[in-house]
Amino acid sequence: MKAAAAVVGVALSSATALAHPHSCHEVSETLGHQVCSRFGAGWSGATLAWELGWTSQRMPLDAIDRDTVAGRATAAASVVDAQGLRLRSLYDLLDHFYVATELVAGRFAGPRLAVAAAPLARVMAPTDDTRGSMFGGVLAAGGRASLGPLVLRSELAFGSRFALFSDPHVPATLFGQGNVVLEARASASAWLSMHWSAGVVVATSLRERDDVAITVNLGLHALPFDGGR
């Protein structure tokens, strides 16, 4: 949970850094007499970009064996598919190196639970649907290269992800699971204009075979072409 909170903080601070630049009163525009900056400050350097996209995440859920008010709820380990949104903030620190923060949230169809000795709950259940929510945050670092109008990236990502779901057969009970995320990713994006790009990110977990994701996103870049193609 602390890791997710840290990711949220970093992601928000990246936007506020642009909205509220530090306050230093410049007394001169002449070389050698400036007090707030040096020659060339702001001419190039680190850039910021944001990507917002639709994501499809396949992720494993652990087996469930838990006493509830409706009885003993059990389910085998399963794999679910979630769909949602993924927001990435990218910081190109060097020509070919970047770090990123990321937030993801989505919905999925929860696993079907087997509930022992729960006749009352079953009668009260309005539907057979089980719905769940997935959210998480990661930090990533990687390299990038330009290939004409394309930008190719590869990165490693580390963070956490949580899945929460309920079952109508087990009222007033929320099931939750948390996972450490360790992923290898590759992405390709194409410039739509000097500030906009569209791309695809594919990710696979280094810990779980069934943990994969694909994201289609739209990117907004603070510097035209991230400073240079």
Added chain:
Amino acid sequence: MSKIVFVVPWVFACSYHAGSFRDPQRVWPGVGTTLGCVDVAVGNGADPEVAGPILAYGVGNRCDDRVVVDLTALRVIARGVDGGEAALVADDPRGELHPQPLAARWSGRIQIAYRGAGTAPIASICVDVGRIDRTIAPRERWICVAQERS
């Protein structure tokens, strides 16, 4: 999300448009010319705290790739009212001046004070900006700026 929407107009306003010879804050003073990927304008600068002639430079990158702007390669000559000429040297007390990368479709601005003009009144200062873009072959391109005389 609202912060991203807030940033959108900011990023669009800051990119450099080829041939505009201006940045989001102001139109660059003086005379402009284009060499390779670089739009450069040279005009009179002003700084009450700094002695000597001051030139104001505005540089813009017209291209989609980063370019190296070399203000150290400029040749600057003062022409006196008596017809004499003197080579000027950039006043760079902190040793900051160096070939500087300029991001794609981006711009920068700097004022540089010069030494070496002597005591004779200056009629104009001429700058050869032909070596400012290191990616193209050097060529002579002089821009002359008349000096105001009180």
